[in-house]
Amino acid sequence: MPLKWLILSSIIGLSFAHVPGEDHHDREHHFMGPTDHGKASRGGNSPIRMSEIATRYVSPPLAPTYIHLLRHVPSQQFADFRPSQPLPISSTLSDITGQSLSSPFSPHEKSHSPFEPRFHVEREEISDEEWQQEILNSFQGSGLVPFVFDSIPAGLININFGTHNCVHMGTDINPESSAYEPSSVSWPSKDGLLYTLLLIDVDDQNKLHWLVINIPQDDLLKGDTVAKYSSPTPPLGHTHRYVMIVMSQEQYFVDLVVQRYSRNEACETHGNINLTDFQTAQGLSQPVAVNFFTVSHNIFVESILAYCGESVATRNR
Known part of the structure; x- marks a missing residue:
């Protein structure tokens, strides 16, 4: 094919080639x-x-x-x-x-914030007498009155294990949550007073699980820990009641006064405590605030015991 015809055919082919956008x-x-x-x-x-x-x-x-x-x-x-x-x-x-848009899932719904909730719940106020009766009913129903306490104080200790476990007179707390000391503890207190806090297992002969003294008001972190917090470990097939008690002190305690109860490790055997003798010996007031929770045995208790070098069989003897 002559060269001029080859060039001409190439030009014609390009003109009819595929044009982007047409497909x-x-x-x-x-x-x-x-x-x-x-x-x-x-x-x-x-x-x-x-x-x-x-x-x-x-x-x-x-x-x-x-x-x-x-x-x-x-x-x-x-x-x-x-x-x-x-x-x-x-x-x-x-x-x-350039404009405020409503939710695509509910176009006409007004937006809400925590400061402007969708629903408003009316507050219910109860009298001091009604509150005392509620506390008394809870402690009597659990058997703590009159077997542990002769009477119930006016105050209730606020106890929280993490974000979602708030103790309210007999709340059941699982061993996983109660394995570590509460994230928040507070109670009605007075300026200038010192307090003692203890946690006992009333179903294990008042076994001591926690003891803190010289607490200014309800600032637990500023108190002196005598017995470190010990995880609740109820026996296999059992549910135990754990009672927290706060009493006011007449004076500042030195370590020697409560040395017999001293435990530096959570796995140490804390022993038992006689509440009446302890109050008398230390010059403590009657309980100013109390609360209690229950813990039932599950497989996590076995993990706690194993960590501390014990076994379920040894624990249940």
């Missing part, structure tokens, strides 16, 4: 609104192209596309979206559309 797979895909299947309008019928969003409405090169933010925006709101400047990465959905 569906080469066209820029259109962004389809959630309700109109690609008919989102910009004032006419021209759909919004994905490439247009990427080039006009995103801050290059670090900002990601805003498609993930716009997927819940009604098509008309998106069609009116015309930022004159690139949007910062921290832009919110309201910043993009």
Whole structure:
């Protein structure tokens, strides 16, 4: 074939070659609104192209596309979206559309915050007499009155194990949560007074599980720990009651006064304590605040015992 005809055929072939944009797979895909299947309008019928969003409405090169933010925006709101400047990465959905948008899951629902809750619960106030009766009923029902206490003090100790375990006169706490000392303990206190706190297992001959003295008001962290907190380990097949008691002191205690109860490790055997003798010997008041919880045996108790070098068989003797 002569050279001039070869050149001419090449030129004609190029002119009829595939033109990008004429085939569906080469066209820029259109962004389809959630309700109109690609008919989102910009004032006419021209759909919004994905490439247009990427080039006009995103801050290059670090900002990601805003498609993930716009997927819940009604098509008309998106069609009116015309930022004159690139949007910062921290832009919110309201910043993009220029208006406050309601939730796509409930478009007419008013937004709420913790300071403006959706529901309001009326407060119920009870008298001091009713509160005392409630405490008395709980302690009598559990058998703590009259077998442990002759009477119930006016105060109740607030005890929390972590975020979700609040003790309220007999709450059942699992061994996993009670394995470590409470995250929060407080009680009604008076300025200038020192207090003693103890935790006992009344179903194991008043076994001592925790003893802290010289506590200013209810600041437990500033007290002196005599017996370190010991995890409740009720025997197999049993549920035990653990009672926390707070009493006021007449004076500051030196360590020698309570040395017989001293335990530096959680795994040390804390022994038992006679409440009446302890009160008399240390010059303590009657309990000013109390509370109690129960713990039932489960497999985690065996883990605690194993850590301390004991076994369930040894513990249950």
